[in-house]
Amino acid sequence: MQRCKSECLYGTGTLPFGTLGAMSTQSFTIHTHSPEDTQALGVILAQHMPDQAVVALYGDLAAGKTCLTHGFGEAYAVDEPISSPTFTLVNEYHGSKLIYHLDLYRLTSMEELVDLGYEDLLDTPNGIVLIEWAERADTMLPEEHITIKLSHEGEDLRCIEINDAGLMIEGWQETVTAKFPQDV
Numbered sequence: 001m002q003r004c005k006s007e008c009l010y011g012t013g014t015l016p017f018g019t020l021g022a023m024s025t026q027s028f029t030i031h032t033h034s035p036e037d038t039q040a041l042g043v044i045l046a047q048h049m050p051d052q053a054v055v056a057l058y059g060d061l062a063a064g065k066t067c068l069t070h071g072f073g074e075a076y077a078v079d080e081p082i083s084s085p086t087f088t089l090v091n092e093y094h095g096s097k098l099i100y101h102l103d104l105y106r107l108t109s110m111e112e113l114v115d116l117g118y119e120d121l122l123d124t125p126n127g128i129v130l131i132e133w134a135e136r137a138d139t140m141l142p143e144e145h146i147t148i149k150l151s152h153e154g155e156d157l158r159c160i161e162i163n164d165a166g167l168m169i170e171g172w173q174e175t176v177t178a179k180f181p182q183d184v
Contacts, residue, residue, distance in 0.1 A: 043074050054129045
């Protein structure tokens, strides 16, 4: 299993595995307490992700976007190391599903995104597209996409807001709730 501690720039936590926040029919907020928690959440989400899903990832530097992506790689049995494509803008990973991992932090224009073949990536039949710094492509995101916002809450604690827009496979919230029980 690939770990993301060094990639995410925050250490291992010793708090409970995770906590669940407010939940609605399509979105909820969860807290993770370590890079391993964030990666484990990525595994669960990947297992409930439909083909051709576009996942828009929002969050500051070191918020855990790439850690979450590591979980997708683990779920899809990707053998190669997953790293943030900060300088290449897009990495392609082959496993049981194809992952296109985009990092738009250094994107200078929408034309650059088009030149990468962005629109073709969205039509990949047995794959998903994960987009870090998705706000830089807001006007080019498909109307139906999954939004995940990650934010620092201090030390290893991350607040992760997920809105699936009704796209994820049924049962994902129950699976997350079972793995990340609420604080008592």
